[in-house]
Each structure stands twice: as structure tokens, then as C-alpha cells.
Amino acid sequence: MRGPENPGIVIECGARPLGSGRTQRLFSWAQSPALLIRGGRVVDPSQGLDQTADLLVIDGRVAGIGTELAAPHGTAVFDARDLVVAPGLVDVHVHLRDPGFPEKETLETGAVAAATGGFTAICCMPNTEPPLDTPERVADVITRSRGLPVRVYPIGAISRGRQGLELADLGGMAEAGAIGFSDDGDSTRDSRVMRAALAWSARSGRPIMAHCEDRALAAGGVMHEGAVSRELGLPGIPAAAEEIILLRDLELARLTGGWLHVLHLTTARGRRLVRAAKLEGVRVTAEVMPHHLLLTDEWVAGRRRFVGEDRVFTGPCPDPHAKVNPPLRTEADARDLLAGLRDGTIDIIATDHAPHSERDKPDDLTRAAFGMIGLELALPLMLRLVARGELSLPELIDVLSTRPAALFGLPGGTLRPGSPADVVVFDPEATWQVERATLASRSCNTPLLGMELHGQAVLTMVDGKVVYVDTDAVAWRAGP
Numbered sequence: 001m002r003g004p005e006n007p008g009i010v011i012e013c014g015a016r017p018l019g020s021g022r023t024q025r026l027f028s029w030a031q032s033p034a035l036l037i038r039g040g041r042v043v044d045p046s047q048g049l050d051q052t053a054d055l056l057v058i059d060g061r062v063a064g065i066g067t068e069l070a071a072p073h074g075t076a077v078f079d080a081r082d083l084v085v086a087p088g089l090v091d092v093h094v095h096l097r098d099p100g101f102p103e104k105e106t107l108e109t110g111a112v113a114a115a116t117g118g119f120t121a122i123c124c125m126p127n128t129e130p131p132l133d134t135p136e137r138v139a140d141v142i143t144r145s146r147g148l149p150v151r152v153y154p155i156g157a158i159s160r161g162r163q164g165l166e167l168a169d170l171g172g173m174a175e176a177g178a179i180g181f182s183d184d185g186d187s188t189r190d191s192r193v194m195r196a197a198l199a200w201s202a203r204s205g206r207p208i209m210a211h212c213e214d215r216a217l218a219a220g221g222v223m224h225e226g227a228v229s230r231e232l233g234l235p236g237i238p239a240a241a242e243e244i245i246l247l248r249d250l251e252l253a254r255l256t257g258g259w260l261h262v263l264h265l266t267t268a269r270g271r272r273l274v275r276a277a278k279l280e281g282v283r284v285t286a287e288v289m290p291h292h293l294l295l296t297d298e299w300v301a302g303r304r305r306f307v308g309e310d311r312v313f314t315g316p317c318p319d320p321h322a323k324v325n326p327p328l329r330t331e332a333d334a335r336d337l338l339a340g341l342r343d344g345t346i347d348i349i350a351t352d353h354a355p356h357s358e359r360d361k362p363d364d365l366t367r368a369a370f371g372m373i374g375l376e377l378a379l380p381l382m383l384r385l386v387a388r389g390e391l392s393l394p395e396l397i398d399v400l401s402t403r404p405a406a407l408f409g410l411p412g413g414t415l416r417p418g419s420p421a422d423v424v425v426f427d428p429e430a431t432w433q434v435e436r437a438t439l440a441s442r443s444c445n446t447p448l449l450g451m452e453l454h455g456q457a458v459l460t461m462v463d464g465k466v467v468y469v470d471t472d473a474v475a476w477r478a479g480p
């Protein structure tokens with residue numbers, strides 16, 4: 001990035017070309033101690049801010065927001081006209097497959113995908129091999145995450161070996177740095193173990209993050225049980241499989257006073273259960289995934305239509321990439337979840353980034369793994385709701401950054417002067433094609449493959465360091 005606007009910025013090319021088309025590269029930027037991000041639409045819900053302004057970063061911290069900031073001599077300038085400048089996105093639910101499945105993702109490739117998607121902090125789930133169920137394994141992830149482009153926070157397992165039968169050493173793992181606990185991928189099988197985990201949560205204040213699924217009811221199912229599963233003749237997973245365990249866990253949270261964080265909520269009835277529990281004073285928070293807001297079970301049948309939109313794109317039928325747990329549900333569920341997000345019943349957006357190799361996604365749905373990637377798709381998917389006026393841009397940044405950071409006590413989520421400069425600059429309109437070559441994640445399992453999306457991060461900064469920059473966009477901006 002050299003040009004009239006940006007004198008003196010040095011880019012050290014640890015570049016990693018990601019393929020044809022847009023050349024997206026990861027840079028380690030020889031640091032200029034001061035950077036002025038000029039003229040963008042600065043959106044920071046933590047300060048009720050939405051205005052065109054400059055953002056000044058000095059020595060890793062936000063130094064100020066305004067129009068006539070006194071920038072020190074030699075300050076590098078990034079031209080952010082027509083771009084949005086916001087606190088970096090925060091994702092409390094990703095699967096990095098590390099240790100155990102480097103062919104799907106690693107801490108490093110996952111962190112690069114996060115930076116590319118505009119995320120500055122991510123929390124990784126413990127369903128690794130071996131699972132993160134001891135203080136040593138939690139500490140190992142923290143040690144190996146040092147120096148990665150984004151902040152990585154491990155989530156420890158609730159139960160030993162994720163078997164759901166014996167409580168793991170939650171205290172030890174918390175001391176080692178686990179930010180929360182989950183048996184994600186499965187529900188914690190033994191209700192007494194779940195009770196003990198939530199009782200521990202009541203004492204420690206740490207979240208218990210629940211994957212709600214009745215094992216026996218869901219067994220064998222590959223998609224939402226309903227009209228489309230019947231049409232395709234595929235075994236279904238009824239909404240009740242989710243709601244039954246959700247209700248159990250809500251009742252256990254009520255009983256213990258512990259903090260239940262409901263992972264990937266997908267049903268309208270589930271939303272009502274969470275809402276009722278909240279009104280009754282149960283300590284519960286909930287997240288919803290962009291794919292459950294915008295995609296439906298129709299996608300499994302290759303009828304790719306975004307919720308609330310008319311156009312139908314044809315995809316493979318059945319599409320193994322649309323197999324995810326919990327499953328893509330109906331349009332009515334998706335609309336209800338959006339209402340829940342808007343009224344605060346659902347607190348945050350997370351991605352459930354769940355990379356799988358091509359081998360794990362055969363065309364035969366009964367053999368395909370559950371999961372889809374999300375880190376690079378969350379922003380463009382959610383921006384559809386903004387484009388349609390169903391969510392404002394400040395509301396979007398609130399649920400993707402400010403709230404998750406505040407809720408889980410993570411850095412970021414704010415551009416308040418003095419805070420660490422975790423920033424995303426994105427182009428809400430940039431058009432790009434979802435292809436293996438345009439994705440930084442090691443896996444490309446998403447039903448959006450081949451589709452055109454709008455909205456993309458242009459620059460991601462963590463702790464004042466530029467960890468991702470879209471060179472094409474920047475070159476275009478800075479001139480020849």
C-alpha cells in the first residue's frame with residue numbers, strides 16, 4: 001500500500017496468495033506506530049457512534065475519533081472513504097480442529113480465516129482430538145495461539161473426554177485460561193453432570209455453553225424433519241430434539257443460578273423458551289448463526305433462496321454442504337429468530353465455523369459430516385439483512401462485536417479512546433465469489449459455494465497491528 005494517500009508505509013510481504021481472482025493476502029505490516037483511518041463511516045455501538053470520521057491509532061490503542069485529530073508527524077493514512085470502520089468482530093463459537101484434524105483447519109489457518117472475515121477475537125470449541133478437557137490442553141492452545149493474527153480463546157470441555165458422564169476439572173481449566181465450557185457437538189448426557197457444571201458456573205461466573213440435542217431423537221437424522229425431508233426421503237431431526245434439552249438446561253440454570261449460554265438456537269419455540277426463562281430471571285444468554293437466519297432446509301434440496309428474498313439459485317440436491325447441526329430449519333423459524341435477535345431475546349451472533357474436508361462431505365448425506373464454515377461468510381450474510389433494512393448497521397456491529405466482547409469479557413467490541421485497537425474496516429458492497437480460491441479457511445464446506453456475495457473486510461487490525469488487508473481494494477483506493 002503505497003500511494004499519495006499513504007506515504008511511507010512499508011509492507012513486509014509474508015504474502016500468501018489465495019488463488020486467482022481477487023488476490024487476498026495476509027501481511028505482517030512493518031508497524032507504523034501511528035495510523036489514521038480516514039473518512040470512513042465509524043460505527044461503534046459502545047459509544048452510540050455512527051458518523052463519518054477519522055480513527056487514529058497510536059501505539060496499539062485507539063487515540064481518538066473525530067475530524068480534526070492531531071496526528072503525529074509521519075502518521076500513515078488509510079483512506080476509508082465509502083468503507084465502514086467498526087470494532088473488530090468477535091466470535092465466541094468456532095471449531096479450529098486443533099489438535100487432531102489439521103487437514104480441516106489449524107489454529108493458524110483458522111486465525112487467518114478469522115482475520116480475513118473481519119474477526120479480531122475467536123473462541124474455539126473443545127471437540128478436538130484429544131479434546132480440550134484438562135488445564136494442560138487448554139494451556140497448550142493458549143501457548144500455540146501466541147503470535148497468531150487474531151486473539152484465540154479456548155473453551156474447555158464440560159465433561160471428561162466429552163463423554164457427558166463425569167465433570168471435567170473446570171476450575172483448573174478456568175485458571176489455565178478457558179473462557180467458558182462446552183461439550184459442543186453433543187449435549188452433556190448426564191443431567192447431574194450438567195447440574196454440577198451450572199452450579200460451578202454460579203460460583204465462578206463462567207458460562208456453560210450448551211449444545212441442545214436429544215441424542216436418541218436426533219439419531220440418524222441428517223436434516224430438519226419437515227416437508228423437505230419428507231420430499232427428499234431423508235431422515236429428519238425434529239425441532240423437539242433441540243427444545244427438549246434446551247428446556248432441561250434452562251431448568252438446570254434456574255435450579256442452580258448458573259449462567260447458561262445457549263449455542264446455535266434454531267427454532268421459534270426455542271426462542272420463546274429462552275424469552276420466558278429470561279423474563280423469569282434465569283441467567284441465560286443465546287446465540288444464533290447467520291446460516292440459521294438466512295438459509296432454510298430448502299437449501300438441502302438445492303433450492304438456494306435467502307430468507308426474505310425471491311431469487312432462487314440452483315444447487316446440488318441433496319447438498320451435503322447444507323448438512324449442519326442443528327439443521328437449517330424453516331423460513332418461519334428463521335424469521336422468528338431474527339425477531340428474537342432484534343428484541344434482545346437472542347444476545348449475539350456467532351458463526352459455529354465448522355470446517356470439514358471434502359472427504360468428510362460425500363454426496364451421500366447419511367455419511368456426510370455435520371457443519372459448515374462461517375468465519376468469512378458471516379459479515380456478507382448478515383449484511384443482507386442490513387441491505388434490506390431489517391437490521392441497522394449499528395445493530396449488526398452490536399451483535400457481532402460489542403455484545404459478544406462485553407458478555408464474554410473479551411478485548412474489543414469498542415473504539416473508545418484508550419482501548420486496544422481491534423478494528424475492522426469493511427466494504428459493505430464489495431462483490432465477491434465464494435470459491436475455494438477466495439476462502440482462506442483450509443476447508444470450503446459451505447452451501448454458498450459458487451455464489452456471489454456482497455460485503456467484505458478490507459482491513460483487520462488486532463492490538464494496533466494490521467493482520468489482514470485486501471490488497472486489491474487498497475491498491476484501488478491508494479491509486480497507482
Ligand SMILES: NC(=O)N[C@@H](CC(=O)O)C(=O)O
Pocket residue numbers: 095127184185186211323324325326352354355370371372
Ligand atoms: N455444527 C456442526 O454441524 N458441527 C460442529 C459441532 C457442533 O457445533 O455441534 C462440528 O464440530 O463439526
Ligand SMILES: [Zn+2]
Pocket residue numbers: 184185186211263264325326
Ligand atoms: Zn453444537
Ligand SMILES: [Zn+2]
Pocket residue numbers: 093094095125184185352354
Ligand atoms: Zn459448534
